[in-house]
Amino acid sequence: MRKGFTFDAALCINCKACSAACILENGLRPGTRTLFTWNEHALPLAGVINLSMACNHCAEPACASGCPALAYTISPDGVVIHHTDRCMGCGYCTWRCPYGAPKINPALGYIEKCHFCADRTTQGVEPACVTACPTGALNMTEREEFDGALPAWFPDTGIKPSVFIKNAGTNHKPFIIPAGNESEEDVEEILTTQGTSSGSSGRLKEEWSLALFSVLVITASVILIVSALRGTITGGFMPFILMVCAMAVSVVHLGVPGKSWRAVLNLLSSPLSREIAMVLMLAFVALLEWMKPDILPPLVTGLLALLTLISIDNVYFAADRSFSLKLHSGQAFFTGLYAATWFIEPTIIFIVLSMLAAISVVMRYRSSEADSLTRALYYTRAMALPMVFMLTYPDSPVTDIAALVIFITGLMADRLLFYCDFRPPNIKDTITEHFAKEYEEERDKQRQDAGIS
């Protein structure tokens, strides 16, 4: 039998007793149960949706399969348990989970997550959030299968959440009289622009260490690829130093740096473990190149470097819900390859990659959503594009060094933009997108009806 929560949105009144009970029971900051509300400022034509969410204890949990440190176990009753003593605080599970269940404890560095109040359930007492709910909206159940009594919008990426959600599919709203003397457009304009993050550099600022890590690894990889393809021996010194710096930076990213050795424990299913393993291997290869330059065939070095770049991208693909990053010119593999062609000069490939980059950059243009940092990065990236084309003409007035600097700056800006654009699954976004769309359809329909009558 699997344990799971059941939630009836019709009974939820947004009182937050469940969140408070979770904090009181488990002493967690932030609490692991969160109330998501759509339309809290009450667009007149729309209902208000409340969703209380902790962990859905999925049958195929993405948090556990993605955890590089094997910090997750699954109990016989299907409860997904996170063990803080095995956690290095990388936060990868927070990207993988579409429900926001695992959360970093900022004070302690490691992840905390709903464990279905294990201490209580062994005593036959229901979880704190369930017993706390004053209207009976939140309950628990035990059954063999949780067979999908879920609203259509509920994110289910094949991970089989053990949860039932009732009455959150339709947008119940009161009929309001009088409608109010403000125009609908005013209401929408004010209400929909507040509270939402207009910029997207937030994640970059949060994950600056990861961005720096990836820039360093890409640079090292490019050097190794170029030297392998040219057949010249540039020496492993520079790549090795870069890789060591990269690893140092990535340890900074961890909440519990002392447990960083656990990063490679889950090669079987964690893209992150594989990435770390590849980076370690590449660092070792660079060291070999430096110490014993002739020991490895150049092809092996180059191939390993390319695989490392792919393994970096895979970490993000495996977490990004929208898969938009598959076409992103800031991807590690693309960036590495593109940079390498600059040095190796098979012009035709270089031009093709430049065009792909240009298409990707143009397609990503969304000035209205971007904040100033994101916009600055975007324009830097965009300005570097034509320079590159100019340089493919032999009589370009730009010196080789200046051209290289502009080209590299553009690539780095693109890599940083990759973090701005990276969007791991997030239930708040899911709810917002779904209900905003439903609202717009309803509003347009009402406007049409009004126009007809």
Added chain:
Amino acid sequence: MKELITVCPRNCYSTCTFRVFTEDGRVVRILPFEGNLATPEGPCIKGLSYLEREYSPERIIYPLRRQPDGSFARIGTDEALTIIAGRLVEARKNHGPHSVLFYKGSGYSGLSNEIAGSFWRLFGGATTTYGNLCWPAGLEAVRLTLGEVKHNLPWDLANASMIILWGKNSAETNVQELIHIEKARQNGAKVVVIDPRRTLTADKADMLIRPRPGTDAALALAMARVIIDRGLTDKEFISRHVSGFGQFAASLQITPDKAQDITGIPAQTIIDLAVAAAGAGRLTLVAGFGLQRYTNGGQTIRSILSIPVITGMIGRPGCGFNFANLQSYIFDEVKEPLSYYPDPGTDKPFRRAISMARFGPDFFALGEPAIKFAWIERGNPVIQLPASAEVRKALESVPFKVVVEQFMTDTAAMADIILPAKGVFEQADVVGSYWNPYVQYKPQVTDPPGEVLPESEIYWRLAQFMGLNTGEAGIPAPGQYDSWLMERISHTPGFVREELLQKPVIPDQNEHPAYGNLKFDTPSGKIELLSDSAAKLWGVNPLPTFEPLNDLGEERLPLRLMTPNIASRIHSQFGNLEVVRSVVEEPAWEISVADARSRGLRSGDRIRVFNSRGEVTGKVRVTARVRSGSLVFPNGIWLGEGGGVNRLIASSETDMGHGAAFHNTRVDIEKLVP
């Protein structure tokens, strides 16, 4: 773990029963008690937060004395009581007992509170307050009309075919009522909310009608007129049980069109609502407290109450008028609202009383003797009383103040001596409810920490220090409290004591459906639409009328200030707790989209809110939950959190019952440049 059934003794409709589990003398778990059919699920965020509140490092558990530099330092209990006793004796000797102010709030309910009254009588009397901040206008309106203040069992709501929540925001102030409302909805009932705000309760309703604040009586009387004009009244019920119907019908001047001008609700909506209500079959009309905190509050409740009266929806299951249900107050000799009158006979020789609603001006108009000593318990008057800047000034003028408190509130911070107050689990008591029908025993669950003494023991010890004879005074000695409590309840029939000690009981006196015997304790023995008592006692029209709001000389200010209660607090309690702060948004001044736009305001902007009484600054939140013309900020927020909204509120009584007309206040705002 030891398990006990207990009850939350706060000033709240729900009065939840819950089970507590102790380990090593500390409550470690709170679980619902399914046996209370009104509150079968969990308590709210506040009830849960006792797990923090009782053990918070911020809790005051030793007597504190103000130092010359303004800070507080711990002193011994005996030392504190010696100082207090000396001050009391001195004040009584030099200025008489009325130079002592005894102020109590509504922060804790239970029979133990009576011991305070016994002490002050033994002392020789005191200056006290009369009236009540919360609900007396409505109580008086219901009493004048129906004779008593009661309603059906809360879970009877599920039997209604139509529920009108008139100004009641159950989702924040009476959470468990939503259980019964949702059951009614599942049975096919329609739920209508009438409220200027789109509350969390309105989100659950089928229809929200948003009248201009303070115009509810016009809406109700127009509905009554439609019902009468269309012959939709219950004629037999009226002829047998209603007095003054003819005069009432003849007095109804407000047509739906006129009501549209007054309330802003389209005439057709008023007609439709009236017809639906009259034809509902089983209509329960639930009125909140906010809509009677106006200078026309009592007349408003009388007007609304006329609808279930003329449609015969009184005294039947699934029907009725739910304002307050005092059926569990079986131990009170004088029930609210009569106990709010300035001079209840029992206290006459001892008491000089000033109005709670007009505390500031009344305090300064007291004459001789002036107040030399103030004792404040269960309350936070600096935050909760109207015109609180004046209240602060009044208290500043008192040379010596004792505050009994759990936390360093804005009032406690003014004290000369703070005595630590008992926690919810630390003394047995018996608690009634003004919503659910149960009489509940609240056992002592744990011992008080530090040097906390329950008030009963504070008073007993103080009496010893003053040489007062507590023998027959009803102030139990330490160790005698429990037998005092048992003795106190033993003279009242209606329940088996052993049963009460086990779980909540519905006393035999409880009548369901309320008024089911169709006997009304009014002068005429009938439901009084025409009430001579109303005219005599309060100088209002003997019939329900719509009285335009008194704007207290500030008509020119553009916004009406509403200061509702919110889910995370009972007035000024609970908001200081970390668990509450970590899940609830910071309070902000809520303003409508239209008003924000015309002033160039966006959420997060800082504003100055002002009127002739003062100003408060804070952040603004733009929301379509608020009607244009209104500004909303919750009451009870402490000064340090950007609260103190009552500095803007006038000292003004409601038309009846000696309540406080909080919501008559008008304000203007101004954007602050960051």
